[in-house]
Amino acid sequence: xxxxxxxxxxxxxxxxxxxxxxxxxxxxxxxxxxxxxxxxxxxxxxxxxxxxxxxxxxxxxxxxxxxxxxxxxxxxxxxxxxxxxxxxxxxxxxxxxxxxxxxxxxxxxxxxxxxxxxxxxxxxxxxxxxxxxxxxxxxxxxxxxxxxxxxxxxxxxxxxxxxxxxxxxxxxxxxxxxxxxxxxxxxxxxxxxxxxxxxxxxxxxxxxxxxxxxxxxxxxxxxxxxx
Numbered sequence: 021x022x023x024x025x026x027x028x029x030x031x032x033x034x035x036x037x038x039x040x041x042x043x044x045x046x047x048x049x050x051x052x053x054x055x056x057x058x059x060x061x062x063x064x065x066x067x068x069x070x071x072x073x074x075x076x077x078x079x080x081x082x083x084x085x086x087x088x089x090x091x092x093x094x095x096x097x098x099x100x101x102x103x104x105x106x107x108x109x110x111x112x113x114x115x116x117x118x119x120x121x122x123x124x125x126x127x128x129x130x131x132x133x134x135x136x137x138x139x140x141x142x143x144x145x146x147x148x149x150x151x152x153x154x155x156x157x158x159x160x161x162x163x164x165x166x167x168x169x170x171x172x173x174x175x176x177x178x179x180x181x182x183x184x185x186x187x188x189x190x191x192x193x194x195x196x197x198x199x200x201x202x203x204x205x206x207x208x209x210x211x212x213x214x215x216x217x218x219x220x221x222x223x224x225x226x227x228x229x230x231x232x233x234x235x236x237x238x239x240x241x242x243x244x245x246x247x
Contacts, residue, residue, distance in 0.1 A: 021045050021046065021066035021067070021135060022045070022046040022047070022048060022063060022064060022065055022066055023040050023045050023046070023047050023048075023065070023066065023067045023068070023069060023131070024047075024048055024049075024050065024056065024059060024060060024063070024065045024067070024068045024069070025037055025040075025047055025048070025049045025050070025069045026049075026050045026053070026056040026068065026069065026070045026071055026074065026079065026082065027049065027050075027051070027069070027071045027097070028051045028052060028071065028073075028074055028075055029071075030051075032071075032097075032120075033049045033051070035124055036069055036097070036124065036127065037049060039124040039125075039127070039128055040128070040131070043128055043131070043132075045066075045131075048063060048065075051074075051075070052074055052075040052076040052077065053074045053075070053076050053077025053078060053079065053081060053082045054076045054077050055076075056068075056070075056074075056077075056082050057077070057082060057085055057086070060086060060090075065092055066092065066093075066135060067092060067093045067094075067095070067131060067134055067135060068086065068092060068093070068094045068095070069095050069097050069127075069131075070082060070083060070094055070095065070096050070097065070098075070114070071096075071097055071098055072096060072098040072100050072105075072109065073098065073099070073100070079096065079098065080108070080109070080112045083096070083109075083112045083113050083114055084112055084113060086113070087112075087113035087171070087173070091161055091172070091173055091174050091177070092174075093115045093116075093134035093135065093173075093174055093175075094113065094114045094115055094116075094173075095114065095115060095116045095117070095118060095127075095130055095131065095134065096109045096114045096116070096117045096118065097118045097120065097122065097127070098117075098118075098119065098120060099119070099120045100119075106211075107214060110211065110214045110215070110218070111214070111218065113173055114173075115134055115173055115174060115175045116130050116133075116134060116175075116211075117211075118130060132202075133201055133202045134174070134175075136202050149184045149243070149245070150184075150232055150245065153165060153166055154184070154223075154232065155167075156177075156180070156181050156184060158181070161174055161177050162177070163177060163180060163223075165223060165225075170222050170223060171222065172218075172219065172222060173218075175200070175201060175215060176215050176218060176219050176222075178200040178201065179196055179200045179201075179212065179215050179216070179219070180219055180233075181200070182196055182199045182200040183196070183233060183241060183242065183243040184232075184243045188242060188243050188245050189242060190236045190239055190240055190241070190242040191240050191241055191242065192239055192240040193210070193212045193213075193240050193241075195240070196212050196240065196241070197212065212241075216231075216233055216241060219231050219233060220233055228244065230244055232244045
């Protein structure tokens with residue numbers, strides 16, 4: 021697997037690359053946003069580590085452009101640490117958000133958490149739900165509504181697939197994290213709320229403005245299979 025490290029601080033890029041290589045990953049680095057997109061176009065990238073404050077093109081814009089054509093996991097590694105920055109980063113299409121200064125070991129755990137679901141996605145049951153209107157396709161990592169593909173990130177796909185799995189039940193945030201994102205994921209449990217918000221926005225329609233995901237107050241979420 022090859023990791024693209026997009027970071028304009030050489031010392032940080034070197035540290036991330038060194039730790040990733042110890043884990044057995046190949047790495048390639050880019051020091052600005054435009055170079056990152058050029059590399060992404062020509063290389064087979066499995067995951068992107070993305071700084072936000074970059075020369076030539078911002079990390080947010082790089083993330084959006086990658087998301088237009090790929091669901092590759094993206095981890096934002098940045099000094100922007102306010103709650104609004106985190107929400108904005110996830111809304112831009114990132115799968116995870118790691119603030120600077122950071123622990124390289126924790127970052128490697130986040131990488132493993134993002135790449136492990138890709139290797140185990142065959143365990144997700146393919147098929148239809150919501151009276152045959154929504155299809156979950158683990159081979160393509162795709163959700164289709166009425167035959168039309170809905171653009172979702174890999175984390176969003178895994179979370180929605182977990183909620184829609186049979187038998188339908190209510191899931192706590194911790195259960196969603198463990199089942200969909202893996203035990204190595206150590207992000208905030210409230211990050212699940214952001215993923216759910218994004219899924220609702222993408223799947224909403226008259227009669228199902230909640231995007232087929234119901235909030236169970238005081239506990240978590242469940243798939244809305246009520247007609």
